[in-house]
Amino acid sequence: MAEAKKRLFTGIQSSGTLHIGNYFGALRPFLDTYQDYESFLMIADYHALTSLKNPGELRKNIFDVVRDYLAVGVDPNKAVIFQQSRVCEHTELAWILDCLVPVAMLELGHAYKDKVAKGLEANAGLLTYPVLMAADIILYDTDIVPVGQDQKQHIEYAREAAKKFNLAYGKTFKEPQEKIQTGVAVVPGTDGKKMSKSYGNTIPLFGSKDEITKAVMSIVTDSGPQTEVENLRETGIQSGNFLQPLNLGRIHTLLKSKEELFDLYANNQNNYKAIKEALIEDLEAFIAPMRAKRESITDEEVRRVIEEGSAKAKAIASAKMAEVRQKVGVSL
Numbered sequence: 001m002a003e004a005k006k007r008l009f010t011g012i013q014s015s016g017t018l019h020i021g022n023y024f025g026a027l028r029p030f031l032d033t034y035q036d037y038e039s040f041l042m043i044a045d046y047h048a049l050t051s052l053k054n055p056g057e058l059r060k061n062i063f064d065v066v067r068d069y070l071a072v073g074v075d076p077n078k079a080v081i082f083q084q085s086r087v088c089e090h091t092e093l094a095w096i097l098d099c100l101v102p103v104a105m106l107e108l109g110h111a112y113k114d115k116v117a118k119g120l121e122a123n124a125g126l127l128t129y130p131v132l133m134a135a136d137i138i139l140y141d142t143d144i145v146p147v148g149q150d151q152k153q154h155i156e157y158a159r160e161a162a163k164k165f166n167l168a169y170g171k172t173f174k175e176p177q178e179k180i181q182t183g184v185a186v187v188p189g190t191d192g193k194k195m196s197k198s199y200g201n202t203i204p205l206f207g208s209k210d211e212i213t214k215a216v217m218s219i220v221t222d223s224g225p226q227t228e229v230e231n232l233r234e235t236g237i238q239s240g241n242f243l244q245p246l247n248l249g250r251i252h253t254l255l256k257s258k259e260e261l262f263d264l265y266a267n268n269q270n271n272y273k274a275i276k277e278a279l280i281e282d283l284e285a286f287i288a289p290m291r292a293k294r295e296s297i298t299d300e301e302v303r304r305v306i307e308e309g310s311a312k313a314k315a316i317a318s319a320k321m322a323e324v325r326q327k328v329g330v331s332l
């Protein structure tokens with residue numbers, strides 16, 4: 001008999017427009033492997049509620065994220081695309097895990113500490129965010145979670161939550177593993193910090209050429225072109241030892257190899273403008289086909305994908321929760 005496929009699970013918050021950091025950190029690794037697994041791709045709309053309080057915007061973002069998933073090439077017949085809030089077992093399991101996970105562990109969460117440091121309201125949802133994320137993942141007996149580096153700690157917490165449940169109630173959940181793409185773990189934004197919606201330093205994944213141009217022209221290049229090219233040289237054109245070149249080059253090497261880029265950087269050492277113009281063209285060549293595909297996807301298609309995917313996810317999640325309710329002692 002054929003061995004059952006392992007499970008792969010990832011998700012993106014519906015909190016705003018996707019950027020190339022989301023693509024190269026999470027979607028690209030998903031696309032590269034999802035057909036080898038039984039795969040789940042979630043729209044984390046309840047996670048978005050921790051920061052977004054505008055119902056119209058949230059509703060639009062949910063549609064947009066699904067449209068984005070389809071536009072980058074995810075086949076809804078080969079992955080379960082679903083909306084978190086439609087599968088109420090996620091919040092139900094999160095509560096049970098809340099009763100096992102220490103507050104002190106959550107207070108040490110990097111994402112929580114960062115957001116609070118930035119002045120975001122420290123609501124309880126923000127603190128327990130990783131517990132809901134743990135529930136998302138372990139509910140499906142997930143083996144592997146493709147994410148960017150910023151989510152690594154959250155996957156550790158998911159393992160911790162699974163362990164605590166298994167210890168208290170007997171083996172029930174698998175301990176998932178993160179999969180972080182080497183060389184892409186953190187995509188830098190236009191200011192050199194991590195690309196993030198909340199830092200306002202993004203290159204939008206489906207941006208118009210004007211938006212791409214504006215974003216690229218604002219990339220900070222204080223390292224000097226000399227340093228950029230030295231970096232490309234030093235980081236292994238000859239040796240094959242791939243370290244990260246600086247800001248502009250770090251973004252550029254997501255699209256082209258260092259070998260392909262070397263002459264451009266070497267010949268334009270005092271000319272950022274030429275390098276930026278080349279980056280705009282390379283981004284446009286990469287984004288334009290996805291943008292066109294995205295425009296052809298109708299609301300009806302999106303709605304159908306969400307409904308079908310969420311029904312499939314619900315069937316799996318509700319079977320698992322029946323077992324969980326039995327184990328914790330609330331099923332009579």
Ligand code: TYM
Nearest residue numbers: 010011012013021022025026044133147148185186187195
């Ligand atoms: P979110 O919506 O912040 O980001 C979605 C994915 O994009 C990756 N990412 C990046 N990767 C590299 N460089 C960057 N600059 C960059 N910015 C974002 C993130 O690492 C992530 O993989 N908590 C999750 C959503 C979530 C989830 C889940 C993910 C909820 N439940 C279960 C996986 C499994 C989040 O906020 O991602």
